[in-house]
């Protein structure tokens with residue numbers, strides 16, 4: 001039985017259809033990468049899996065439990081086993097880094113303060129952010145915030161990790177660092193994960209399987225090797241990173257091409 | 264044309280019902296969540312500080328100013344009938360029953376309710392409230408409850424302080440300026456008051472406290488649309504809660520005075 005099972009999931013905002021019958025299965029210990037252009041509904045997908053949005057039709061089930069049918073308490077129990085890393089980190093800005101990471105530990109475990117401190121230290125060093133525990137989120141750079149967000153998400157030793165664009169807006173070196181952290185987390189914790197990204201390098205680095213979200217549908221969901229040679233023109237265009245092709249409905253006029261031709 | 268009009272009215276009514284229902288549901292959930300675990304004492308103390316202690320100066324100053332100006336008006340008014348002696352009795356009545364709870368409520372709606380709306384609104388648009396949910400924490404329990412409890416305790420306490428300051432505001436004018444006897448003023452101030460009046464004042468303050476916290480938190484929680492939304496939340500919270508404070512003051516007075 002897949003750990004995360006998304007069945008015929010549809011979601012629209014007003015008349016705008018964002019997800020149309022998306023199907024995704026993630027097996028235990030597997031790392032799924034979801035690719036997709038900006039605004040293709042990747043964040044909406046993750047938020048629906050987390051139960052922050054309710055699907056219009058279809059369902060998400062985690063470990064066999066249908067998210068939309070749970071009451072608050074059951075949902076809260078499921079969420080304790082999921083770590084969510086937000087696109088903009090979403091750290092609590094009135095708290096220090098330490099308090100952010102310790103938040104779930106203090107609320108959901110009976111750990112003593114010393115044990116909490118030890119666990120926070122462990123989590124922060126796992127993401128290479130030791131010795132920042134006294135800083136406030138406002139004093140951190142974008143990449144540092146993301147990593148503190150990771151530390152906060154793994155504090156309760158979740159079985160599932162969801163990453164929303166962990167590398168977007170970071171320099172190539174930091175992108176690689178984050179990619180490695182995700183790989184390390186996967187190996188050390190053996191978690192099941194869904195990572196959303198449009199960075200191909202880190203996608204191929206961390207993926208067991210890759211899916212592409214396009215116009216509300218899930219185009220492919222297969223191993224990186226197979227994905228690379230998928231004949232679908234949309235996938236090939238996305239892999240090439242080309243403006244020409246079926247990916248955009250109205251691609252911008254090819255200004256440079258014309259210049260090259262005349263030269 | 265006519266259909267258009269009904270269409271607009273209908274949409275407006277539906278939206279109003281929707282908003283009221285949403286507020287009622289969240290308010291209900293907040294009261295239920297008061298008893299939920301875990302209890303976060305540190306968080307609650309911080310709210311006591313923010314709502315109560317930090318509001319002291321504002322409440323002191325406004326209570327003093329309002330009670331003084333009211334005493335000036337009373338002294339002037341009763342002088343027309345050569346009944347200056349009544350001024351202190353009426354001052355006491357007005358301060359205890361209306362001025363102290365209403366002034367405290369309105370000032371706290373501006374000072375505390377708006378801060379709640381701004382804080383929760385910022386948390387909402389920066390996804391911090393979603394992050395709370397993802398950390399298996401009910402935002403109603405974590406954010407609404409301590410603010411509600413702090414307001415329900417602190418607004419009545421500040422109202423008591425406001426009554427006390429009101430006494431001295433009246434004293435300053437009626438004894439200090441108008442030259443009434445200090446001893447007479449001190450007994451006359453409480454002459455028309457019964458224990459019931461203290462109870463009325465505290466009931467009002469309790470209700471105002473609920474309005475301030477619930478409206479402030481609700482407006483913040485329902486913020487959408489980035490910086491503009493965060494800008495509107497406090498304004499809208501102050502207007503809404505001030506309105507409800509004044510409206511409920513009327514009904515509470517009618518209800519409790521019979």
Ligand SMILES: Nc1ncnc2c1ncn2[C@@H]1O[C@H](COP(=O)(O)OP(=O)(O)O)[C@@H](O)[C@H]1O
Pocket residue numbers: 013018036037038039040041042043044045
């Ligand atoms: N709360 C919302 N209300 C209305 N529209 C939304 C909401 N959330 C997302 N959308 C729309 O859904 C689409 C997908 O958004 P999103 O999932 O955030 O994209 P991305 O794939 O870049 O993460 C966007 O076009 C956005 O306008």
Ligand SMILES: [Mg+2]
Pocket residue numbers: 042043044087164165
């Ligand atoms: Mg997104």
